[in-house]
Amino acid sequence: MPDPSTPAAPRLRRPSWRDPRLGIGILLVALSVALGSWAVTNAADTVEVYRTTDALSPGDRIDPVDLEVVRVHVPDIDLYLTPDEPVPDDAVAIRAVGPGELVPGSALGTESQVEVRPISLPMSAALEAYLEKGSRVDLWVALPDPDGVGANPVGPAQLLVEGVEVWDIHEDTSLFAGTDQVQVQVLIDVADLPDVLDALSSGAEITVVPLPGQADS
Template sequence: MPEPSAPAAARLRRPSWRDPRLGIGILLVAASVALGSWAVTNASDTVEVYRTHEPLSPGDPIEAADLEIVQVHVPDVDLYLTPDQGVPEDAVATRAVGPGELVPGTAVGTESQVEVRPISLPMSAALEAYLEKGSRVDLWVALPDPDGEGVAPVGPTQLLVGAVEVWDVHEDASLFAGADQVQVQVLIEVDDLPEVLDAISADAVITVVPLPGQADS
């Protein structure tokens, strides 16, 4: 008896528009094209914005020569200082701007708009390594005891003002300064100024305490 012949090999069929695999392939190609077009469009959709080299503190002059122009993609360029706008004449920083940050338009103004004032205070030289321009410190105060006799003892220590900005740290050149002491200039909000000046005039003991996580070199 003759052996049954093997089934004929299946013939290749031309894909049909009804084939779901063809539809999925078309969708993938279309998605790839759209994604590539979006990436190219957004990569070229950048603007020039000013960025700082060094930190700016309130009252610091702002000049174009001290800033860097960078190409960035930002949702609202009107929020930042741009070369198209230019740097206003006699412009100063009205609030702190960190190094390498884009310069917000709200941080640029005139001296009359600066709402802080510099105050110089003695500080332990051992803490100088933890501070730099733009660092933040707390000021703690111990007021003299009005009932004390002779060298007045101090009362309980309490927070005077918190998280104030450091403007400068330099050697204390006063005649009464010790070798382990430096002067730190801090920027005090105008509203807090009377309380700080009252403490200074009352010969209170004001201690400068750096906030953690800042410069250590």
């Protein structure tokens, strides 16, 4: 006979479907399986595409050596340049592509397809800190005014071209340049080129005005 002074060993109870711990366990297992399946599916959906390291301006040569390959999930891979597609030796950018952006296939072309032309303009050296390759500027012009007075009469300033891209900035080495001036090369759309060239040939003063919210290095 069992000793009445000895406590009875607890009986193991069969888990009940009503036990909330069992439901939580099943839910955690289901979530783990779903998360693993999602990760595998998304990894399979990523593809390799080219991304810029520096800004590309119209007319810049496109060489895969200057690009980096990244794996991304994109809805339409045909829209972008990939390592699977050979890049022609004469390929250039026909529109601007910012630094760190995926390279669209539509940005590739030949020099004959580039619809902008570089024009050099004097600019205040104080503005150089606010601009870099790929920045945007407005061009304002003060045209000569025959009815004005003084040795160099000009009319009121007016907007000449809006939002043109900066291609390069370098030191102004001309004999008449002041120490506070640099030369900025901007890309002018072919359609706007006559107005800009007419302003330059007339001796008008063209002022480069950076758009706000750009580089300040």
